[in-house]
Amino acid sequence: MTTTAVLAQAQQRLSNAELLADDPLWLTLIKVVVLFIVVMLTLALLVWAERRVLGRLQNRPGPNRAGPFGMLQSIADALKLSLKEDIRPARADKWVYIMAPIIGGIPPFLAMAVMPFGGEVTMFGVQTALQVVDLPVGVLVVLACSSVGVYSIVLAGWSSGSPYPLLGALRSAAQVISYEIAMGLSIVGVVLFAGSLSTADIAAAQSGGWFAWILPISFVIYLISMVGETNRAPFDLPEAESELVGGFHTEYTSLKFLMFFLAEYANMVVVSAFATTLFLGGGAVPWPLSAIADNALSSGYWPLLWFGLKTALLIFGFIWARAALPRLRYDQFMKFGWKVLVPLNLVWIVAVTALRVLRNAEGVTSGQRIVIIGVAVAVLVLGSLLLPGRQVADEEPQVPLAGSGYPLPPLDLTVPTPPRQRRTVRARAEQPREAVTASGKEAGDGNA
Amino acid sequence: MGLEEKLPNGILLTTVEKLVNWSRKTSMWPATFGLACCAIEMMTTGGSRYDIARFGMERFSATPRQADLMIVAGRVSNKMAPVLRQIYDQMPEPRWVLSMGVCASSGGMFNNYAIVQGVDHVVPVDIYLPGCPPRPEMLLDAILKLHAKVMDEPLGPARAALKAERGERTELIPSSVRYAPRGAGK
Numbered sequence: 001m002t003t004t005a006v007l008a009q010a011q012q013r014l015s016n017a018e019l020l021a022d023d024p025l026w027l028t029l030i031k032v033v034v035l036f037i038v039v040m041l042t043l044a045l046l047v048w049a050e051r052r053v054l055g056r057l058q059n060r061p062g063p064n065r066a067g068p069f070g071m072l073q074s075i076a077d078a079l080k081l082s083l084k085e086d087i088r089p090a091r092a093d094k095w096v097y098i099m100a101p102i103i104g105g106i107p108p109f110l111a112m113a114v115m116p117f118g119g120e121v122t123m124f125g126v127q128t129a130l131q132v133v134d135l136p137v138g139v140l141v142v143l144a145c146s147s148v149g150v151y152s153i154v155l156a157g158w159s160s161g162s163p164y165p166l167l168g169a170l171r172s173a174a175q176v177i178s179y180e181i182a183m184g185l186s187i188v189g190v191v192l193f194a195g196s197l198s199t200a201d202i203a204a205a206q207s208g209g210w211f212a213w214i215l216p217i218s219f220v221i222y223l224i225s226m227v228g229e230t231n232r233a234p235f236d237l238p239e240a241e242s243e244l245v246g247g248f249h250t251e252y253t254s255l256k257f258l259m260f261f262l263a264e265y266a267n268m269v270v271v272s273a274f275a276t277t278l279f280l281g282g283g284a285v286p287w288p289l290s291a292i293a294d295n296a297l298s299s300g301y302w303p304l305l306w307f308g309l310k311t312a313l314l315i316f317g318f319i320w321a322r323a324a325l326p327r328l329r330y331d332q333f334m335k336f337g338w339k340v341l342v343p344l345n346l347v348w349i350v351a352v353t354a355l356r357v358l359r360n361a362e363g364v365t366s367g368q369r370i371v372i373i374g375v376a377v378a379v380l381v382l383g384s385l386l387l388p389g390r391q392v393a394d395e396e397p398q399v400p401l402a403g404s405g406y407p408l409p410p411l412d413l414t415v416p417t418p419p420r421q422r423r424t425v426r427a428r429a430e431q432p433r434e435a436v437t438a439s440g441k442e443a444g445d446g447n448a
Numbered sequence: 449m450g451l452e453e454k455l456p457n458g459i460l461l462t463t464v465e466k467l468v469n470w471s472r473k474t475s476m477w478p479a480t481f482g483l484a485c486c487a488i489e490m491m492t493t494g495g496s497r498y499d500i501a502r503f504g505m506e507r508f509s510a511t512p513r514q515a516d517l518m519i520v521a522g523r524v525s526n527k528m529a530p531v532l533r534q535i536y537d538q539m540p541e542p543r544w545v546l547s548m549g550v551c552a553s554s555g556g557m558f559n560n561y562a563i564v565q566g567v568d569h570v571v572p573v574d575i576y577l578p579g580c581p582p583r584p585e586m587l588l589d590a591i592l593k594l595h596a597k598v599m600d601e602p603l604g605p606a607r608a609a610l611k612a613e614r615g616e617r618t619e620l621i622p623s624s625v626r627y628a629p630r631g632a633g634k
């Protein structure tokens with residue numbers, strides 16, 4: 001798990017980068033094509049699975065008419081969308097409007113290339129690894145791809161020439177910038193432990209224990225920010241149907257909308273696969289099974305299965321969250337990102353770094369370590385006591401003005417009986433009936 | 449729409465036509481558009497008891513740009529008519545209109561100055577659904593019949609002429625007959 005362990009491993013087996021270094025071009029091409037087809041099929045299945053799972057979670061069957069179990073549903077959707085009329089609004093900026101969905105559709109597929117699905121295999125007589133390419137900066141490539149995806153949303157919103165998409169795009173830009181930071185920070189811990197930015201090395205570094213167990217806080221923050229990053233419920237503010245119609249894709253029809261649709265789901269797959277790589281040991285077999293035959297289930301093509309299962313589990317989490325949680329209000333969402341996730345992450349990184357320095361330092365006994373940790377915790381607790389507490393709200397109930405300054409009546413308003421009415425009542429009692437009706441009507445019409 | 453209409457007629461075209469029609473009927477996204485009491489019944493159809501999702505229609509699209517079917521659920525007032533027409537105009541081809549309830553179909557009980565006497569004064573209607581309000585089962589029945597109609601759509605003028613000549617039509621069997629419990633005598 002530590003650097004020494006990684007080095008020891010590298011001596012036994014070739015790392016993915018070394019294995020991939022002398023791949024012939026045709027093999028890379030085959031891998032690229034297979035990966036593309038697999039991802040596309042996954043997307044088709046994912047859309048269907050989401051609708052079915054949502055249906056089951058809401059106590060209804062979900063799509064079940066098209067093909068076996070309704071599995072052809074997403075194929076029908078794609079076909080229908082591509083056969084629809086393509087409308088471009090008169091006020092749209094033509095080229096940007098066309099480019100935006102394309103910019104959104106490409107990065108997720110790019111990011112899939114660096115995912116380490118597995119280790120050493122022999123393909124058509126060539127020794128290689130189950131990965132398209134292993135870059136020394138693989139983690140940064142994935143992060144970069146997910147940020148480039150935002151451009152598509154922003155440009156789509158801006159070029160549509162209509163207010164709803166613009167609002168959706170602005171929200172999206174703010175959202176992704178803030179959650180990108182939380183996401184990037186949660187990766188820092190992983191990189192510290194793995195000692196590498198290459199995705200394959202990170203997956204290999206987890207043979208001693210998954211980073212989800214070692215860095216639980218990083219893992220949880222990553223899980224939350226990946227939902228924010230992909231604009232999915234409960235963080236689907238850019239396309240909030242009840243507020244912004246369709247958000248950034250309000251004006252898009254036909255194939256262009258299909259591209260956005262695909263990009264969203266492909267992004268889901270990418271961040272889930274990335275989480276699998278970073279925190280769930282990549283293609284490593286889960287614990288009880290790893291005891292079988294000296295970890296035989298982690299070699300050859302088996303990792304594909306484990307990688308797929310772990311990713312599917314995370315995607316199920318996405319769908320579950322969508323069915324269970326209502327959408328956040330925009331300011332709450334921003335507050336959560338900047339005031340909770342980012343500071344928590346920073347503190348956690350400092351703590352992790354300190355622990356690692358302590359453990360690697362020569363000549364520090366375990367007794368001293370415990371004392372140092374104890375002192376640090378005590379300082380933290382005392383420091384937190386010194387923080388100013390939250391101000392107690394005023395006892396008087398206040399009427400929220402919602403910033404409009406619109407005059408609202410006080411809460412304890414007792415409506416006094418208007419004196420004039422009392423007078424009329426008395427008058428009514430005193431005077432003869434017919435006269436009151438006649439005069440009262442006239443007064444009400446003319447003088448009021 | 450467009451390219452496929454210029455193709456010559458042939459055996460392949462029949463299959464393509466079927467595939468296209470199948471995809472259109474299988475994923476017919478309704479526009480989120482409710483006008484009156486009938487809309488409540490339309491929402492119930494989306495709920496778990498009736499579940500419109502079985503036909504791939506649970507994606508009510510909030511933007512007309514991605515909708516295929518406009519369910520006119522409720523009476524159309526004179527003020528609403530231009531809005532309705534605009535939503536219809538914003539929907540991309542091919543699009544369908546289902547007039548739900550007697551009010552949308554004919555003005556119904558509101559025989560007065562404020563209500564459009566039938567939404568077909570404003571937009572072309574593909575299928576009328578009577579009832580005040582029609583039950584969700586009736587709405588599903590109308591949708592299934594619309595699906596049958598969609599399956600009949602020709603892929604171009606040549607196919608249309610051929611179909612008219614041969615008199616090919618999908619039968620519109622009422623759901624009460626088609627899905628009748630087995631053994632129930634006629």
Ligand code: SF4
Nearest residue numbers: 485522549551580581
């Ligand atoms: S048909 Fe009946 S239920 Fe439907 S809108 Fe008219 S009055 Fe309401």
